Amino acid sequence: MNDSESSSPSRTTRISSSLLSEVKVEDAVGMVLAHDLTQILPGQFKGMLFRKGHVVSPEDIPKLKDIGKENLYVLELAASDLHEDDAARRMAFALSGDHTDLSEPREGKVSVKSRITGLACIAREVVDRINRVGEIALATVVNDRVVRPGDGLAATRAIPLIVPASKVSEVEEIAEAYRREHGTAPISVRPFRSLKAGLLTTGTEVFTGRIADKFGPAVKAKLEELGSEVAEQRFAPDDRHTIVNDIHYFLQQGYDMIIVTGGMSVDPDDRTPGAIAEAGTDIVSYGTPMLPGSMLLFGYLRGVPIFGLPGCVMHDPYTSFDVLLPRVLAGIPILKEDIVVMGYGGLNRC
Ligand SMILES: Nc1nc2c(c(=O)[nH]1)N[C@H]1C(S)=C(S)[C@@H](COP(=O)(O)OP(=O)(O)OC[C@H]3O[C@@H](n4cnc5c(N)ncnc54)[C@H](O)[C@@H]3O)O[C@H]1N2
Numbered sequence: 001m002n003d004s005e006s007s008s009p010s011r012t013t014r015i016s017s018s019l020l021s022e023v024k025v026e027d028a029v030g031m032v033l034a035h036d037l038t039q040i041l042p043g044q045f046k047g048m049l050f051r052k053g054h055v056v057s058p059e060d061i062p063k064l065k066d067i068g069k070e071n072l073y074v075l076e077l078a079a080s081d082l083h084e085d086d087a088a089r090r091m092a093f094a095l096s097g098d099h100t101d102l103s104e105p106r107e108g109k110v111s112v113k114s115r116i117t118g119l120a121c122i123a124r125e126v127v128d129r130i131n132r133v134g135e136i137a138l139a140t141v142v143n144d145r146v147v148r149p150g151d152g153l154a155a156t157r158a159i160p161l162i163v164p165a166s167k168v169s170e171v172e173e174i175a176e177a178y179r180r181e182h183g184t185a186p187i188s189v190r191p192f193r194s195l196k197a198g199l200l201t202t203g204t205e206v207f208t209g210r211i212a213d214k215f216g217p218a219v220k221a222k223l224e225e226l227g228s229e230v231a232e233q234r235f236a237p238d239d240r241h242t243i244v245n246d247i248h249y250f251l252q253q254g255y256d257m258i259i260v261t262g263g264m265s266v267d268p269d270d271r272t273p274g275a276i277a278e279a280g281t282d283i284v285s286y287g288t289p290m291l292p293g294s295m296l297l298f299g300y301l302r303g304v305p306i307f308g309l310p311g312c313v314m315h316d317p318y319t320s321f322d323v324l325l326p327r328v329l330a331g332i333p334i335l336k337e338d339i340v341v342m343g344y345g346g347l348n349r350c
């Protein structure tokens, strides 16, 4: 806050080109609140006690004092300024695109939410540029996160109650430039395609029935959760030739994705990576710098995405498969560099 123009009974402050006059709570009966007022009761409640536009009544006075309000603002907004609610609304509108919804402003914040189950697409460079503008805040989830209907993607807020409209215009220009260049908004959601996968479970111990298959149910559950399915599961012993033949069989069936499980590490019986290569796969990466899931292989066999899944995918709830599968389902091509950068932050409980 800047200069104060008078003291008692009310103090007037200039913010940007607007005037904020303070009125003692006792003198505010009949007055219209200029912004939402928040109450925080640690462990119990955090939210609005009074909404912007509320007309102060005598019964409100003790409640206002309980949340520490001795004075309230009367606002004279200049044409070149924006109230926090309008600033947040305009920024959220400018930034958000496909499959998103906007909330109403609450306590100066507008939330951008997903309308569907899909992959959050967040342009990090835009987020950073906007947060360099100053006096405004844009917080988002990380790019490529799986979101469900109603999940938050981003929230916008002005830091002071009043911001120069030029700050918001700057945000709108950054968002518009991104849209022009990329044909999509900086914040959007990509829907998942519904793919049919061929699943080949390797391991002589499973093939011969020594142990029950635990990989099938785990992979099926992961695909179904995102709207895809295992169309057919086959079993193979640890024999390279058989694995190659089964992969080719899946290709002939026209499945959208091929998943081979087990036999991905360093034992002599681990035949899967060699078989996937021999089948003719363009291997993007064998080895993924993430734990669990470091022995995962990803490639394309005549354009069909193919995974080699290590044993941990059957055991650990979150592995490199959970990072890459949603991207494949969203139709995003996986490049070597996408896998290289998974190492930073890629150590999960393992
Ligand atoms: N010396 C090293 N040891 C391990 C390494 C390594 O680099 N050096 N990598 C580790 C990592 S990381 C993983 S993950 C595991 C798993 O690798 P594999 O994919 O080769 O798994 P398998 O050897 O085929 O089996 C391991 C384990 O899981 C059981 N299994 C496999 N498939 C099924 C199935 N369909 N249903 C039920 N159980 C299954 C199998 O019987 C074994 O008990 O390797 C680490 N070790």
Ligand code: MOO
Binding pocket: 290, 291, 292, 293, 294, 295, 296, 310, 311, 312
């Ligand atoms: O493929 Mo394994 O993690 O990395 O457990």
